[in-house]
Amino acid sequence: MVQQFMPLLPPPEWAPQARLWIGFPGDPAEWPVALEEAQHQVAAFAGAVGDHGQAVTLLARSEEDYKTALALAAPTVDVQQEPFGDIWLRDTGPIGLLGPDGARALVDFDFNGWGGKYLMPGDEDIGARLAASTGLPCRHVPMIFEGGAVDTDGTGLFVTTEQCLLNPNRNPTLDRRQIETLLAGALGLSTMLWLGDGLLNDHTDGHVDNLARFVAPGVLAVPQASAADDPNSAIYEDAAERARAFGLEVARLPSVGRYEIDGSIVPASYMNFCITNGAVIVPQYGAPNDAAALDALAPFFPGRALVGLPSDAILRGGGSFHCMSQQLPAAA
Numbered sequence: 001m002v003q004q005f006m007p008l009l010p011p012p013e014w015a016p017q018a019r020l021w022i023g024f025p026g027d028p029a030e031w032p033v034a035l036e037e038a039q040h041q042v043a044a045f046a047g048a049v050g051d052h053g054q055a056v057t058l059l060a061r062s063e064e065d066y067k068t069a070l071a072l073a074a075p076t077v078d079v080q081q082e083p084f085g086d087i088w089l090r091d092t093g094p095i096g097l098l099g100p101d102g103a104r105a106l107v108d109f110d111f112n113g114w115g116g117k118y119l120m121p122g123d124e125d126i127g128a129r130l131a132a133s134t135g136l137p138c139r140h141v142p143m144i145f146e147g148g149a150v151d152t153d154g155t156g157l158f159v160t161t162e163q164c165l166l167n168p169n170r171n172p173t174l175d176r177r178q179i180e181t182l183l184a185g186a187l188g189l190s191t192m193l194w195l196g197d198g199l200l201n202d203h204t205d206g207h208v209d210n211l212a213r214f215v216a217p218g219v220l221a222v223p224q225a226s227a228a229d230d231p232n233s234a235i236y237e238d239a240a241e242r243a244r245a246f247g248l249e250v251a252r253l254p255s256v257g258r259y260e261i262d263g264s265i266v267p268a269s270y271m272n273f274c275i276t277n278g279a280v281i282v283p284q285y286g287a288p289n290d291a292a293a294l295d296a297l298a299p300f301f302p303g304r305a306l307v308g309l310p311s312d313a314i315l316r317g318g319g320s321f322h323c324m325s326q327q328l329p330a331a332a
Helices: 035-051 063-072 126-134 176-187 233-246 290-300
Strands: 017-023 056-060 078-081 095-098 104-110 138-144 157-161 191-195 213-216 219-224 249-254 279-284 305-310 325-329
Touching (some): 035 056, 035 063, 035 279, 056 063, 063 078, 104 176, 126 138, 138 176, 176 191, 213 290, 219 233, 219 290, 233 249, 249 290, 279 290, 290 305
Parallel strands (some): 017 056, 104 138, 157 191, 219 249, 279 305
Antiparallel strands (some): 017 325, 095 104, 213 219
């Protein structure tokens, strides 16, 4: 058990949100194939958020991308130009905190391109720039950390993977206990569930938001393989076993299964859903379990629309809806 040092902590994603930031793809080096299709899929994602009653900002990295985004965006979407490297704002954007009195603040961490693999100008300070745009106080924490590496149910309980947070390409001088202590001070963490590996071939080194997500306090959703050739079957079972041993209720959701792009296995996951005020946006891949994933999530989000949207072109860049977005909590 780690002592909590701050009264402020990230609310669960299902708590009210003031705004959702979404990154708009435009770098041909990241999408040498299907860039235009990825842009349409991201614009549809932003439009679904806005159409269900939430303020949403689509961020474009250049003037050319801004014009493209503006042409594709729904009237409910605010489009802004803001330089960044890659679209995965879950990992580079600021993390919102909320206090029991409704006070809000932001935390911004250091970023090293997912362990030095993808270093792009603009990613190192996009979090600070977005935080400054809110007018809220923001604290910088000198630790390599990405928002997609953890998930929380809003009680101070977090979940992560050993593959990511203990990876020597992030904070090689920090051990498990030191990482927990730093996150206690920065994010109000009180308890951490450590899962093992993330999905096969995930360039983030196993971000938990592709593997396991909280859907209610103390309830962790974990995929379950439905075919013998699912490359992540053992990873899913290990995660579910660790969560149960920790004392959590585990909700099993269908896995996408074996999914390949150009002959290579890629980390397609329904767990990369994005919870917003009016809807839960769930990636769809043209896979057999697409509809079943929506049905499995629906009982946890009464009052929200379950919206399945294509994400296969976005996946070519390495992630999906949750990875490319970051929410700003609403004041209580």
